[in-house]
Amino acid sequence: xxxxxxxxYADLDRRANRLANYLIALGVGRETIVGLCLDRSPxxxxxxxxxLKAGGAYLPLDPAYPIERIAFMLNEAQPRVLIxxxxxxxxxxxxxxxxxxxxxxxxxFDRQPLTSPDVEVNAAQLAYVIFxxxxxxxxxxxxxxxxxxxxxxxxxxxxxxxxxxxxxxxLASVGFDASVWEVWxxxxxxxxxxxxxxxxxxxxxxxxxxxGK
Numbered sequence: 001x002x003x004x005x006x007x008x009y010a011d012l013d014r015r016a017n018r019l020a021n022y023l024i025a026l027g028v029g030r031e032t033i034v035g036l037c038l039d040r041s042p043x044x045x046x047x048x049x050x051x052l053k054a055g056g057a058y059l060p061l062d063p064a065y066p067i068e069r070i071a072f073m074l075n076e077a078q079p080r081v082l083i084x085x086x087x088x089x090x091x092x093x094x095x096x097x098x099x100x101x102x103x104x105x106x107x108x109f110d111r112q113p114l115t116s117p118d119v120e121v122n123a124a125q126l127a128y129v130i131f132x133x134x135x136x137x138x139x140x141x142x143x144x145x146x147x148x149x150x151x152x153x154x155x156x157x158x159x160x161x162x163x164x165x166x167x168x169x170x171l172a173s174v175g176f177d178a179s180v181w182e183v184w185x186x187x188x189x190x191x192x193x194x195x196x197x198x199x200x201x202x203x204x205x206x207x208x209x210x211x212g213k
Contacts, residue, residue: 007042009190012042012045012046012049013116014114015046015050016046016047016049016050016053017050017053017112017113017114017115017116017117018050018109018110018111018112018113018114019046019047019109019112020049020051020053020117020119021113021115021117022100022108022109022112023050023051023054023056023100024054024055024119025112026080026098026100027080027081028051028054028055028056028080028081029054029055029056029119030055030056030125031055031056031057031125032054032055032057032079032080032081033056033057033077033078033079033126033129034051034054034056034057034058034059034080034081034082034083035059035061035074035077035079035081035082035083035084035097036048036051036058036059036060036061036082036083036174037062037063037070037082037083037085037092038063038083038084038102038174039062039064039174040171040172040173040174040179040195041195042195043102044060045170045183045187047083047102048183052121052127053116053119054117054119055117055119055121055125057125057126057127057128057129057143058127058128058129059073059077059079059129059130059141060128060130060174060175060179061073061074061174061175062173062176063084063085063088064173065175067091067092069139070092071094071095072138072139073131073139073141074092074095074097075095076131076139076141077129077141078095078096078097080097080098081097081098081099081100082095082097082098082099083099083100083101083102084100084102085102086101086103086104089101089104121146122146123145123147123150124145124146124147126143126144126145126146127144127145127146127149128144128149128180129141129142129143129144130142130144130175130177130180131175144180149180149184152181152184153184153185153188156181156185157188157189160185162186162189162191163189163190163191164190164191165191166186166189166191166192167191167192167193167194168186168191168192168193168194169182169193169195169196170182170194171196
């Protein structure tokens with residue numbers, strides 16, 4: 001345990017459901033892009049899950065990037081909603097996207113239903129958009145569908161024999177594609193996900209609480 005707080009699967013699901021229902025009320029639906037400009041944290045994992053639950057596609061943006069780079073990616077992707085923290089909201093408010101601050105606006109989505117949204121998702125639907133490093137030019141957005149994400153998840157779980165007893169570290173930047181295979185194969189298997197360094201919280205594998213039981 002790296003620190004004090006632990007987030008159970010039940011907690012994660014409830015919080016993601018509330019945010020997903022709030023995003024739907026803001027117009028997020030099938031393949032709607034939602035930007036996530038958040039540090040690696042339980043909140044960033046919860047927000048990505050909420051976007052998927054709402055039927056949308058998340059766009060991870062590392063807040064450590066220069067503001068000019070983040071602005072470029074936002075203008076390229078044109079998300080409908082951008083989720084960030086209050087300290088960055090003013091710097092990122094120059095586009096058509098609606099900003100939701102995960103800290104200051106919490107009371108608004110905490111009033112939303114705890115139930116999972118009734119949203120159908122098919123395999124060909126867009127799951128997330130991630131930008132290349134831009135080392136050979138401007139960063140380019142890459143669209144990843146649910147079937148591609150599922151292929152990665154199932155391969156990783158099979159190749160590394162991931163089970164509920166496993167503990168994995170989430171170390172990669174949210175804007176780096178490695179973060180995808182650090183998170184989803186383990187969460188879908190019911191394993192424990194540990195977020196070290198500045199994020200000293202982990203998501204536990206208390207099986208009695210995974211489904212809110």
